[in-house]
Amino acid sequence: MDPMMRLILAQGMLGLNNGVFYAMLSLGLAIIFGLLNVVNFAHGALYMTGAFVALILYSYFGIWIGMSWLHIGFWPALVLAPIIVGCFGMLMERYMLRWLYGLDPIYSLLLTFGVTLVLQGLFINFFNASGTPYPGQPESLRGVVNLGFMMFPKYRLFVIVFSIVVCLAVWFVIERTRIGAMLRAGTENPELVKAFGINVPLMITLTFGFGSGLAGLAGVLAAPIYSVSPLMGADLIIIIFAVVVIGGMGSIMGAVATGIALGLIEGVTKVFYAPAANTVIFFLMVVVLLVRPAGLFGRTR
Amino acid sequence: MTDIILETRDLQISFGGFLAVKNVNLKIARGTIHAIIGPNGAGKTTVFNLLTKFHAPTAGRILFNGTDITSWKPAEIANHGIVRSFQISAVFPHLTAMENVRLALQRRLGVSYHFWRSKKVLESLDQEAVARLDQVGLKDFAHLRAVELPYGRKRALEIATTLALEPELMLLDEPTQGMGTEDVGSVTDLIRKVSKGRTIIMVEHNLGVVSKLADTITVLNRGEVLAEGPYEVVSKNQAVMEAYMGVSAEEAEA
Amino acid sequence: GISNGVVKIGVLGDMSGVYSTGFSGPGAVAAVKMAVRDFGGKVLGKPIEVISADHQNKADVASSIARKWIDEDHVDMIADLTNSAVALAVQKLASDKHVITMTTGAATSALTGKACTKYGIHYGYDTHALPVGTATAIVKNGGKSWYFITADYAFGHALQNNTAQVVKALGGKVVGASDVPLGSNDFSSYLLQAQASGAQVIGLANAGQDTVNAIKQAHEFGIVQGGQQLAGMLVLISDVKSLGTNVAKGLQFTSAWYWNQDAASRKWMKEYEKFSNGAAPTFPHAADYSLTMAYLKAIKAAGTDNADAVRAELGKMKIDDFFAKGGQIRQDGLLVHDMYLLKVQQPKDGPWDVAKVVRTIPGKDAYFTLAKGGCPLVKS
Amino acid sequence: MSQTMEQTTAAAAAPLLHIRDLHAWYGESHILHGIDLELAEGQLITLLGRNGAGRTTTLRAIMGMVDRRTGSIQIRGQEFIAKPAHRIAPLGGIGYCPEERGIFASLTVGENLMLPPAVGEGGMSLEEIFEMFPNLREVRNRMGTRLSGGEQQMLALARILRTGARLLLLDEITEGLAPVIVKAMGTAIRKLKERGYTIVLVEQNFRFAAPLADRHYIIEHGTVIDRIEAAEVGASMDRLNHYLSV
């Protein structure tokens, strides 16, 4: 194979790897935005929290409870961390955001920004600003797979497949189940859904929890790849915002597709002009804004 | 032949495939009050939005004094004498009544972009602003902020502000909506008073008001013109009775 | 005499970022405090005080702290200054205000080269000294073509340049480089670029967690198995520890000091571990201790904490302790002393015995000469 | 517990729905200016009036879908004025069919049908519903908005019948429907009445409403200006025409 082609494919794989994270995060953001009209700035911080929960479960929890031999590993963390982060999200919705409904959505953006700072600050204090490696990567996912054009770590392959499955599952839940139907109906006409006797406030809380949980899940998946650091969500959230502006908040699938596509574009950009890779998304955003102000999949609200 | 101030030709707009206004042809005669009625969701407000360029029509043309204004911007329309009010009271809540009116007068001075000048230059307009307020009976409230005015007075303020632009053509969207009976009366009188020398297009549900004020009525239904004419004619129209009142032919005869 | 009746040493380091575990951080503060204790807590009858702050690896944060320390708190000497951008900024600012800085964590050779100042001292190692050991050994072993993965700021670029010089001088060549932001957590795409370049050696012109991440991910992507060699240009034993000796096997790196190099060092290591509740020191920590001692001795010898007098005394002193062998602070502010080429080994003497000394590099070979450095002060 | 007993006994005597001096606002617009009405179990009343008179708003105020409301709304003796919107339907056993039908565009017909949770015992089964509205059976998997107006209206009605609600608030269910479907709706409403449902019907189509209703309320400008029993309709035709005519 032509070495250039090889490199493009290889960077594309890494881009896909990033893309599934973008997809999962913008998915959660879109779900929350759809129902609550809240742009959750803390989404990146929740992602980071998810990664830390995994790290704590593995490396610290045992010590805290005086059983230093205890390491709660990756698989349990994959379940526990989203639940913990989801619960945190629900508390946040229930005790903070709820007071801001009906006000300009800018306030909820600012509130979640504040939450972001607090979470970041706390984790910096307890774990310092640099990354801590996550040692709990499961044995079964160690090693590489030969893709023909590159050696690709098994774990990353797992992340790509798993995330796509999660996105599809979320899509399925939202598009094909009764709960999803309630959510969609609530997005369209919350008043009427309330009039049917559905506890919309509770539904909102649970949805927020679910969206947050997705961020937490992405965090756990990221932990073994990137070292776990308090700032890991900070730069990501801005990229996710750009993804959202490009894709529009229109559809669940739109969020996922845009996320993955942008990851790929970013990856391939690395081949040609690496320094621009971090910014190519923002340039794309400008172009999309000029051509389609409502975003690719957006409807104006 | 009457003098036509505003004309629409096959005006049409669709929202994501839904035709909210279809093939509407209006001819508004200068100096008249023209009412648009129709069931909720018939497209009345949307027609207003089209006329004042808050929406761009998907098809059709709008002519104002014979000029094609279809592609103009909202601000331009206003500057050429077409001014609208809104279905829900539209004032600047934290400005005083006087400042509200003054904002409409201010454009005349041509200083609106002057960010380096003191707003004292605007004081030359105060007298006229108060006079305008007087016209709608708000003189005594000139220094209250709009948010503190009762609902009916806010509508009056809105009309005063609109008038201050000396519009050739005024568009009023449900001017009496949400008012007590007394207020309805006074606003009706007010509209009659200010209609002298200008053209008014209004949307109104209150047929009492419409019958008292309107020279011509257009009935919209599902985005289409159902009937048009003076009150006496329209109110006898069979289609209108059915669509608007839901009274069927036999019943009307009965 | 002593200004304000107290000698104040400010430890301005990275207390929470990428360099807080190996180079700087609480470990550096501990080393300085231990030196003060060992000196007796007083100099010329006046108390010695140590204050510290976190510069967050931001040069602007560092300079405003330094400015305040000097203006308001009357700090006499600023130590540590890990992070080259920080060190360059603070050294200039402090010298303008006649305050001595003794940089140790930062590596760029510009500190005593173009950017040298009257009161700035660079103590421990620099980007010139590092590749002399490591790169020479690798090129001589056949690693002729290099690709750099470089931390994108003063330090990384200096290290890359200095290394490239060594490589070229020995007949090797540089085929490319990727600049990576400090504290990046994903090196995979840069590693792939490096792999695609076909270079024999991937030189890591970075430090701390960055180096660790890069090496780890290179293993993850099978790059080492693919036949390319990794060369960490600045590696601490704590990095080797966190990589594990399996991943780090065969790695050679240059260090200013190794705790197991002689009896004095082993003894100091024990003391330090006791003083800091079991934390093991890295070579910058040892340097922090050594420079504090040197500074206090200079005050004692000068009989004052006046910067000019102390600086002059420091230049005259022979620096020869467990850390610096045959050391001398030159006019440009550089401490010249012996360096060591280490090679990773399976631990023998306890968990921290992760390497052995392969070669001692005499100070005069490791560091540039006064003339070559380009320090404007040196002309006369 | 004795209190609940009292309430139940009281409810038997009192009307099922009893509204007194109901005011409602959208934002600052004061839309309802004191509505009074009542109806007993099994009765059907209509709210008549011109466009914009406030009939829809009356129903929305009952459902808690206005920005502010005052006065009293009692259902089976229980006060609802302060209840949050999502508690009203289950507590009162109410089914609400909104003016614009409220079919959710992003849901299929089946999902629309299954969306409202049960609010009481004895809701109709799907079988019964498809028997009543055979058209719906064929379009089950279509998206909600791809239905004809008539089908949408049937769906809107059908989905609240599924919930077991016994008090139905129906807003202009014949609006924009072909005569044949209007007829079908009429049959459906009659059947419901026979089954003992209590119904509030907002209608423009007096001909449709007249034969079904026990009583008519005329609303204008947010208040009830007249009330005509079914038996008096013939005698009051002039009055009615006056209220309703253009």
Add this chain to the structure above:
Amino acid sequence: MNVTTHSEIAEFDALSGPAGQTRGRVLQAVFWVLLIGFVLLAPTMLYPVFVMQLLCFALFACAFNLLIGFTGLLSFGHAAFFGGAAYITGHALTAWGVPPIPGILLGAAFSAALGYVVGALAIRRQGIYFAMITLALAQIVYFFALQLPFTGGENGLQGIPRGHLFGLIDLNQTLNMYYFVAAVFLVGFLIIYRIIHSPFGQVLQAIRENEPRALSLGYNTDRYKLIAFVLSATLAGVAGSTKSIVFQFASLTDAHWQMSGEVILMTLLGGLGTIFGPVVGAFIVVALQQFLSAIGSWVQVVIGATFIACVLLFRRGVVGELARWLKVGSL
């Protein structure tokens, strides 16, 4: 169509009758005296560099407030103007030897141009999208600050010479520098005060309160918003330029999104849409950072918690709450 889009930022429901207006005037006078008194006397009581920092941030916050408080636009990318101008001024002074005042003007001109581009793009979308777009565009600026050769990347621009004012007054003297900064601040503050109280300011307020209505009165609202954006960006640039001279430093911190967040906090804390609020807010935040620096990275936690408290408990901010409490219209 929903036309009730006026933003609820700084929603005063306090009554301000004629009594309230006189009280308001008196109070404004008090604030003016306090402010000018503080600016003149501060260096005798406080560390001058600290006060200079305060003033730079106060000006930055006031410039930002012009946009959010008086136009209703939340920009989440104002650091781009602050930091961008700092770099330009720093470069002009260092590389071209430009004197301080032309240097600041250059920085401001750059910010104005940048503000025009960013503003023109961002006003294509409203509300929350506006915020996200400004944030993303600021990220591009950050990227350039990191990549362009003259900015010094992560090192920043160091050792910017303070130079001499009119070739005479040596700004390396702390007090000279101080009074120069004080003058820049006061001039900037006066300009903002004037803009707010100009015919243009009236239109801005109208747009903030009810944009469709302003449009129907014939105001080209997009144009006004854009001009306001450019003005705000320019003044933010002046603040950034001045800060770069004070600290002799231009760095990525100045252009980072966290800086955009901080300026929002200052403004919110002091009171959106108030005249003196941003100054008070800036003082509180800078002082907090200064005095809390002893507890290290807890600063961020405290700042974040302040943010939350502010949004939940006193959205009007310190000065806004004070105005409401004293029942005066605006301060």
